[in-house]
Amino acid sequence: MLDLTQNYFQLFGLPAAFDIDATMLAERYRELQRIVHPDRHASGTDQQRRLSMQGATYLNEALETLRDPLRRARYLLALRGLDPDAGGERPMAPHFLMEQMELRERLAELRGGADPLAEAGAFLADVRRRVAAAVETLSAQFAAGDAASLAAAAEGGRELQFLRKLQHEAEALEAELEDAH
Amino acid sequence: MALLHIAEPGQSTAPHQHRLAAGIDLGTTNSLVATVRSGQAETLPDAEGRHLLPSVVRYAPEGVIVGEAAKAAAADDPLNTVVSVKRFMGRGVADLQLLGTRLPYEFSQGESAVPRICTLRGNVTAVEVSAEILRALAQRAQDTLGGPLAGVVITVPAYFDDAQRQATKDAATLAGLPVLRLLNEPTAAAVAYGLDRGADGVHAIYDLGGGTFDISVLRLNRGVFEVLATGGDSALGGDDFDLAVARWIMGQAGIRDDAGYHQLRRLMRDACAAKEALTTRDAVALHVELEDGRHWEGTLDRATFDGLVDPLIRRTLSACRRTLRDAGIGPEDVREVVMVGGSTRVPRVRALVEEFFGRPPLTDMDPDRVVAIGAAIQADVLAGNRSGDDMLLLDVIPLSLGIETMGGLVDHIIPRNTTIPVARAQEFTTFKDGQTALAVHVVQGERDLVADCRSLARFELRGIPPMVAGAARIRVTFTVDADGLLHVEAEERGSGVRAAVTVKPSYGLTDDEIAGMLQDSIAHASDDMAARRLREEQVEADRVVEALRAALAADGTELLDAAEQQAIEAALVALVQAKGGSDPAAIRRAREGLEKACEAYVERRMNAGIRRAMAGHRLEEFE
Numbered sequence: 001m002l003d004l005t006q007n008y009f010q011l012f013g014l015p016a017a018f019d020i021d022a023t024m025l026a027e028r029y030r031e032l033q034r035i036v037h038p039d040r041h042a043s044g045t046d047q048q049r050r051l052s053m054q055g056a057t058y059l060n061e062a063l064e065t066l067r068d069p070l071r072r073a074r075y076l077l078a079l080r081g082l083d084p085d086a087g088g089e090r091p092m093a094p095h096f097l098m099e100q101m102e103l104r105e106r107l108a109e110l111r112g113g114a115d116p117l118a119e120a121g122a123f124l125a126d127v128r129r130r131v132a133a134a135v136e137t138l139s140a141q142f143a144a145g146d147a148a149s150l151a152a153a154a155e156g157g158r159e160l161q162f163l164r165k166l167q168h169e170a171e172a173l174e175a176e177l178e179d180a181h
Numbered sequence: 182m183a184l185l186h187i188a189e190p191g192q193s194t195a196p197h198q199h200r201l202a203a204g205i206d207l208g209t210t211n212s213l214v215a216t217v218r219s220g221q222a223e224t225l226p227d228a229e230g231r232h233l234l235p236s237v238v239r240y241a242p243e244g245v246i247v248g249e250a251a252k253a254a255a256a257d258d259p260l261n262t263v264v265s266v267k268r269f270m271g272r273g274v275a276d277l278q279l280l281g282t283r284l285p286y287e288f289s290q291g292e293s294a295v296p297r298i299c300t301l302r303g304n305v306t307a308v309e310v311s312a313e314i315l316r317a318l319a320q321r322a323q324d325t326l327g328g329p330l331a332g333v334v335i336t337v338p339a340y341f342d343d344a345q346r347q348a349t350k351d352a353a354t355l356a357g358l359p360v361l362r363l364l365n366e367p368t369a370a371a372v373a374y375g376l377d378r379g380a381d382g383v384h385a386i387y388d389l390g391g392g393t394f395d396i397s398v399l400r401l402n403r404g405v406f407e408v409l410a411t412g413g414d415s416a417l418g419g420d421d422f423d424l425a426v427a428r429w430i431m432g433q434a435g436i437r438d439d440a441g442y443h444q445l446r447r448l449m450r451d452a453c454a455a456k457e458a459l460t461t462r463d464a465v466a467l468h469v470e471l472e473d474g475r476h477w478e479g480t481l482d483r484a485t486f487d488g489l490v491d492p493l494i495r496r497t498l499s500a501c502r503r504t505l506r507d508a509g510i511g512p513e514d515v516r517e518v519v520m521v522g523g524s525t526r527v528p529r530v531r532a533l534v535e536e537f538f539g540r541p542p543l544t545d546m547d548p549d550r551v552v553a554i555g556a557a558i559q560a561d562v563l564a565g566n567r568s569g570d571d572m573l574l575l576d577v578i579p580l581s582l583g584i585e586t587m588g589g590l591v592d593h594i595i596p597r598n599t600t601i602p603v604a605r606a607q608e609f610t611t612f613k614d615g616q617t618a619l620a621v622h623v624v625q626g627e628r629d630l631v632a633d634c635r636s637l638a639r640f641e642l643r644g645i646p647p648m649v650a651g652a653a654r655i656r657v658t659f660t661v662d663a664d665g666l667l668h669v670e671a672e673e674r675g676s677g678v679r680a681a682v683t684v685k686p687s688y689g690l691t692d693d694e695i696a697g698m699l700q701d702s703i704a705h706a707s708d709d710m711a712a713r714r715l716r717e718e719q720v721e722a723d724r725v726v727e728a729l730r731a732a733l734a735a736d737g738t739e740l741l742d743a744a745e746q747q748a749i750e751a752a753l754v755a756l757v758q759a760k761g762g763s764d765p766a767a768i769r770r771a772r773e774g775l776e777k778a779c780e781a782y783v784e785r786r787m788n789a790g791i792r793r794a795m796a797g798h799r800l801e802e803f804e
Contacts, residue, residue, distance in 0.1 A: 043361070
């Protein structure tokens with residue numbers, strides 16, 4: 001069945017880099033699912049169905065990991081022998097924490113604003129810009145590839161995680177306001 | 182051994198025996214069965230030429246009656262006639278009370294939390310009632326096709342939770358039908374439409390049936406249907422339109438809430454007829470017979486009706502908005518909107534959906550039949566009748582799966598709209614010294630509090646080696662298969678001990694209960710079970726032999742050495758010999774022996790397929 005000793009990049013026949021060709025990834029995923037998916041083996045032997053189920057599950061996990069910049073960054077760091085959670089005990093940079101606190105305060109106050117829906121939209125756009133900038137930075141750090149850059153990428157990954165959580169909360173608020181609208 | 186059928190697109194395979202397969206749309210109001218014949222998918226009519234089978238089962242003194250005759254008796258014999266049973270699937274007694282003001286049944290509760298409807302032929306569960314409908318449809322298919330079905334695809338609302346899906350599969354087991362796949366209704370509709378048009382792009386399927394609403398957003402890319410997001414309400418449909426009209430009539434006619442069952446059933450029937458008449462007319466005259474023998478007469482016009490159903494339609498549009506958001510797209514990105522389900526005939530539904538998506542929805546296929554037709558096409562694919570076909574459906578789970586943590590909070594493990602099959606592991610530990618068991622509560626839903634989610638199952642992990650608190654590392658793996666059904670496995674990582682998992686479904690039947698029901702139904706069945714089993718084993722043996730011969734001819738010498746070929750050949754001969762006999766168990770043993778002998782071959786063929794697909798992609802440099 002699928003060679004589970006291959007890493008996700010090898011699985012899809014893509015170079016192990018942070019910048020990834022999303023169209024190519026989706027295409028390779030579909031090609032492999034066409035062969036592996038349980039629908040292709042629905043009336044097969046028990047062994048065949050089990051292999052197919054394992055393979056399709058592995059493919060889905062691989063796709064989700066590589067498609068998402070944060071998960072991709074963590075996966076790449078692990079491939080390079082770095083623990084993406086290393087330094088988890090270390091405090092984040094003070095200026096980053098300060099900025100996060102301000103953003104969270106703004107989010108908490110949105111509901112009481114004059115036009116909460118419009119303000120939530122503007123806030124979300126701001127957070128998305130920050131997420132995009134963090135992804136850009138990660139891309140540059142992985143491209144440089146030296147030890148110092150990769151260490152910085154691990155730190156950048158943690159920051160991106162904060163921003164993404166904030167983004168999800170802002171999206172949930174916008175959805176709630178929109179439904180009430 | 183479908184694998185043995187694998188062929189590259191364009192490469193022809195040896196012609197093989199066509200396996201009889203059917204698609205079943207098990208609907209709230211009506212059910213259908215369809216099949217592919219001579220390359221054409223079509224719904225099958227009964228002897229009187231009727232395609233729709235009313236999903237109504239009557240437990241009458243003379244026997245169990247399914248369909249039109251049962252529906253006709255519903256108003257006169259409400260207690261013994263079960264309608265809209267789909268609404269009870271995978272539900273507990275408390276849920277049923279939320280479904281409507283009053284249900285015209287009497288319930289009793291068995292040992293499990295599954296409600297039983299009291300009829301004069303005994304207490305029946307929703308699973309048993311659904312099994313009756315499935316049996317009637319399967320019989321129709323077998324009569325038309327002239328043989329036993331090798332497998333069926335049964336459709337379920339995309340928004341069905343795990344308990345509702347499991348209940349549907351249990352009903353098929355009880356009806357003796359091999360299930361090839363549970364298929365989401367909107368995805369089935371997309372298959373029926375998509376193949377006709379071959380239109381790549383993002384499509385939205387708006388499916389409003391008798392009792393359920395689904396919205397699915399999917400991307401079609403050269404035969405691959407990839408569901409991006411799905412949403413809906415598994416307790417919202419045309420029945421609610423009827424109920425709104427019935428309540429309006431009650432208000433107008435001064436009928437009290439505590440009116441008798443007969444009165445309520447008749448009201449629902451009149452309300453449904455009025456709704457249907459308003460599809461083509463601007464107003465409808467109402468004549469309602471009251472319990473005291475008097476009559477009430479009135480008129481319901483289109484504007485009043487629209488006012489009654491608007492809040493319900495708005496609820497469907499809220500779900501559309503959420504689902505588009507989950508898919509990360511806006512209404513303008515949707516290339517086509519497909520309307521499915523009988524309730525999309527209501528002009529107000531079409532108007533509001535058009536307004537929401539900013540384009541007229543597609544309504545050119547019969548909204549009642551399109552799901553069954555899609556299911557039949559998929560059944561044909563899964564049965565292996567279409568080798569070389571590129572169609573593939575990639576579906577998602579509709580609701581997040583999580584577990585209960587401290588303080589009644591939910592830890593979401595698999596988020597909604599994750600592509601299936603999927604597996605996620607979570608590590609648990611003990612909180613007391615020497616603790617050897619751990620209770621896990623699995624829930625489904627988006628909310629943070631356990632109380633706001635649906636309870637799916639509770640199980641206990643036992644046999645954990647005694648250790649100090651926090652030292653055990655118990656890895657629990659949650660797997661959702663291609664049917665959207667959950668499986669749980671657990672292992673203590675330090676010692677490698679696999680803990681026993683007994684999943685007790687919160688609102689489902691236990692395996693023992695199903696086995697008991699199955700035994701009862703077999704005891705009552707008149708047809709000769711032994712003869713049927715023999716025939717089924719012979720058909721299965723033929724299929725395996727034929728598929729294997731075709732595979733060996735294609736790449737046997739390439740993938741197997743001489744000794745392996747000999748071993749497979751010997752097992753093949755043994756199966757052919759057993760097939761000539763009359764012992765179904767011997768045929769099965771011989772077939773299993775052959776399958777065992779082919780294990781390495783099966784794996785090598787799969788790998789060869791993957792290598793071919795990736796050939797040419799390997800030139801890129803790896804770091």
